[in-house]
Amino acid sequence: MKNRLKVLRAERDWSQGDLAERLKVSRQSVNAIETGKYDPSLPLAFRIADLFDLSIEEIFLRD
Amino acid sequence: MKNRLKVLRAERDWSQGDLAERLKVSRQSVNAIETGKYDPSLPLAFRIADLFDLSIEEIFLRD
DNA sequence: TCGCTATGTCAATGTTCCTTTACTATTGAA
DNA sequence: TTCAATAGTAAAGGAACATTGACATAGCGA
Numbered sequence: 001m002k003n004r005l006k007v008l009r010a011e012r013d014w015s016q017g018d019l020a021e022r023l024k025v026s027r028q029s030v031n032a033i034e035t036g037k038y039d040p041s042l043p044l045a046f047r048i049a050d051l052f053d054l055s056i057e058e059i060f061l062r063d
Numbered sequence: 064m065k066n067r068l069k070v071l072r073a074e075r076d077w078s079q080g081d082l083a084e085r086l087k088v089s090r091q092s093v094n095a096i097e098t099g100k101y102d103p104s105l106p107l108a109f110r111i112a113d114l115f116d117l118s119i120e121e122i123f124l125r126d
Numbered sequence: 127t128c129g130c131t132a133t134g135t136c137a138a139t140g141t142t143c144c145t146t147t148a149c150t151a152t153t154g155a156a
Numbered sequence: 157t158t159c160a161a162t163a164g165t166a167a168a169g170g171a172a173c174a175t176t177g178a179c180a181t182a183g184c185g186a
Binding site: 078079080090091094095098104 | 132134135
């Protein structure tokens, strides 16, 4: 499952730490999700979508 | 996090076992998600959305 | 009544998600 | 060149998701 987190973050000039803080998760979690180590939980996916004001489907892509 | 699984299933007259089979998960997992014991993983949420031809946001509701 | 289906639940186990702590490497500014 | 910020990774532990197998209950039709 791919995602556009890195791009969305870059568009806002946020570091992984910035994003982690806004999502209330660790920086390592953000890194793991961005680098494809694992997918976020559904609740976290919703927080991400809410933060970027996008739908989950616009951020996470079926592979 | 609430969801409309039970209603969607009823609309199609599927048992929990039927749905589980289509999603390739156990009947207990379907039951646990329906009864709110836990939320599905993001990949499973996508399979559910695909099966019902709906968006994740149309099935899972922020509480 | 008997048998079958559906639902709900439990225990035990395994996998995935998320954490903290820590270390390395790279880049850019002072 | 030195320092700080960023990114990536790893290990170890805890929490959440998902499994199999089992059991109880309720409803329905033969």
